[in-house]
Amino acid sequence: MANLEYVGNYINGEWRLPVDREVFNSVNPSTSEVLGAIVLSNSTDVDEAVSAAKQSFRAWRLVPAPKRADYLWLLAERVQERRDELAKLMTLEMGKVISESYGEVDVVIQFCKYMAGEGRRMYGQTVPAGSPDRMIMTVREPVGVVACITPWNFPLSLAAYKMCTALVAGNSIVWKPASDVALCAKLFTEIIDSCDLPAGVINTVFGSGSTVGSQLAEHPDVSVIVFTGSTEVGKKLAKQAGYHLKRIALELGGKNAVIVLADADLDLAAAGIVRSAYATSGQRCTAASRVIVEASVQQALEQRIVALTRKLQIGNGLDADVHVGSLANNSQLATVQRYVKIAQDEGGHILCGGHRLVMEPWQTQGLYYSPTVITDVQRHHRIAQEEVFGPVLAIITAQDYEDAVAINNESVYGLSSSIYTNSLHYANRAARDLESGLVYINNGTSNAEIGLAFGGLKQSGNGHREVAYQAFDVMTEWKTVYTNY
Numbered sequence: 089m090a091n092l093e094y095v096g097n098y099i100n101g102e103w104r105l106p107v108d109r110e111v112f113n114s115v116n117p118s119t120s121e122v123l124g125a126i127v128l129s130n131s132t133d134v135d136e137a138v139s140a141a142k143q144s145f146r147a148w149r150l151v152p153a154p155k156r157a158d159y160l161w162l163l164a165e166r167v168q169e170r171r172d173e174l175a176k177l178m179t180l181e182m183g184k185v186i187s188e189s190y191g192e193v194d195v196v197i198q199f200c201k202y203m204a205g206e207g208r209r210m211y212g213q214t215v216p217a218g219s220p221d222r223m224i225m226t227v228r229e230p231v232g233v234v235a236c237i238t239p240w241n242f243p244l245s246l247a248a249y250k251m252c253t254a255l256v257a258g259n260s261i262v263w264k265p266a267s268d269v270a271l272c273a274k275l276f277t278e279i280i281d282s283c284d285l286p287a288g289v290i291n292t293v294f295g296s297g298s299t300v301g302s303q304l305a306e307h308p309d310v311s312v313i314v315f316t317g318s319t320e321v322g323k324k325l326a327k328q329a330g331y332h333l334k335r336i337a338l339e340l341g342g343k344n345a346v347i348v349l350a351d352a353d354l355d356l357a358a359a360g361i362v363r364s365a366y367a368t369s370g371q372r373c374t375a376a377s378r379v380i381v382e383a384s385v386q387q388a389l390e391q392r393i394v395a396l397t398r399k400l401q402i403g404n405g406l407d408a409d410v411h412v413g414s415l416a417n418n419s420q421l422a423t424v425q426r427y428v429k430i431a432q433d434e435g436g437h438i439l440c441g442g443h444r445l446v447m448e449p450w451q452t453q454g455l456y457y458s459p460t461v462i463t464d465v466q467r468h469h470r471i472a473q474e475e476v477f478g479p480v481l482a483i484i485t486a487q488d489y490e491d492a493v494a495i496n497n498e499s500v501y502g503l504s505s506s507i508y509t510n511s512l513h514y515a516n517r518a519a520r521d522l523e524s525g526l527v528y529i530n531n532g533t534s535n536a537e538i539g540l541a542f543g544g545l546k547q548s549g550n551g552h553r554e555v556a557y558q559a560f561d562v563m564t565e566w567k568t569v570y571t572n573y
């Protein structure tokens with residue numbers, strides 16, 4: 089491992105190796121090749137990063153927002169210049185197919201531009217004053233140091249959503265990326281560094297979530313925590329934030345469902361279901377993991393889903409012909425295997441998939457799992473209730489529209505739901521009745537766009553939204569100003 093790349097932290101505008109020398113390997117899940125290693129940080133490193141961010145905040149908050157936004161335009165250009173490098177590294181490091189990686193890089197570029205536009209908006213209010221010769225208004229003000237804690241499934245976009253919003257609002261940032269995608273995070277940080285932001289405005293600290301992430305949440309000088317990841321960790325962070333009276337925005341899991349009514353276009357529905365079930369190997373918070381179908385069309389729909397699923401090419405995501413890449417790490421593979429077994433023990437029947445795939449010979453170490461469809465799932469089964477985060481689809485029978493909506497809403501999660509129907513009546517009722525932050529009509533469960541609030545109800549989050557200006561609600565304070573003239 090002579091050429092192994094060691095990744096240190098980026099603090100106050102410079103790269104520093106942490107004081108400890110314990111390392112974590114970043115592994116290509118398609119080949120099990122070690123790509124690089126991060127040096128794990130400890131509390132001293134976290135203190136240094138937070139201190140740099142706190143220091144830089146004093147001047148950064150006074151930079152006019154349109155000028156702060158100029159850095160985001162520049163970042164968009166720099167990301168565009170290194171688009172190929174970023175996309176390839178993403179596929180190497182976490183296994184998603186290269187077309188998806190390019191899609192993610194493009195989202196980052198678009199989001200930088202969208203948020204740069206907010207530099208000239210971030211509207212407050214002016215309202216008529218009740219007293220004479222008086223002006224009254226509200227303005228948004230930055231809060232301070234924002235800790236961004238991000239997962240491995242979208243290594244760049246989930247970080248960009250948080251950091252660009254924090255930045256244009258005038259906050260400074262400490263980013264703790266997921267260790268599994270440390271090299272992506274390092275490359276993105278290098279690109280950020282090339283934009284010549286004032287030192288300390290963005291700092292990147294590598295290390296495990298249970299140490300670095302937790303220390304950030306406890307740190308007295310961190311004012312805001314924005315997190316995407318598991319519900320379990322989200323709850324821990326919410327407890328810590330609550331105790332210290334910090335602001336926190338949580339983007340958590342889902343058990344997303346596609347409802348298919350008897351009048352639906354079944355070909356369209358099957359295509360949408362398969363796309364949203366198996367993109368990123370099902371490792372998306374918005375992945376479809378339940379199909380709730382009216383009994384009269386269940387068999388016809390299942391046939392179509394299985395036929396499309398069997399056509400999917402599984403393999404190394406760098407191969408342009410591959411539709412579904414590997415899982416991201418061993419723990420994901422183990423979880424998928426465990427849940428497929430649980431589903432069978434509960435009485436579910438596998439229509440296709442249901443096993444690990446061993447590829448020919450150069451890919452034998454890859455973490456491939458065949459896209460899996462399970463039928464005869466009952467609404468109370470664990471496979472119908474718990475997030476798998478893998479390429480596993482559970483099919484549940486509904487008696488009618490009301491029953492389908494009730495099954496959808498029985499989940500503790502409420503991120504994304506979809507309905508296929510040609511009825512204007514049922515489509516509009518579904519938009520009203522589905523307990524989800526995102527509702528799609530005649531589309532799968534994951535196809536969100538920049539500029540609209542993204543986030544979930546119930547245990548999919550804590551009421552905050554990102555990917556749009558609504559994210560300012562956690563990233564800024566309202567100040568009300570009264571001027572008597």
Ligand code: NAP
Pocket residue numbers: 237238239240241264265266267268295296297298299300301302305316317318319321322324325339340341342372373423475476477
């Ligand atoms: P996770 O443990 O919640 O990790 C997400 C991020 O939080 C990573 O940066 C992680 O760091 C960090 N973290 C872990 N424990 C922490 C703690 N105690 N305090 C602060 N930060 C902490 O998620 P995961 O292990 O990567 O995936 C497990 C499950 O989470 C998945 O199976 C899925 O159900 C869910 N998940 C959801 C999303 C989503 O988009 N909503 C994304 C990814 C995962 P390290 O990994 O470096 O330790």
Ligand code: MG
Pocket residue numbers: 114115116117181182268269416417
């Ligand atoms: Mg990896």
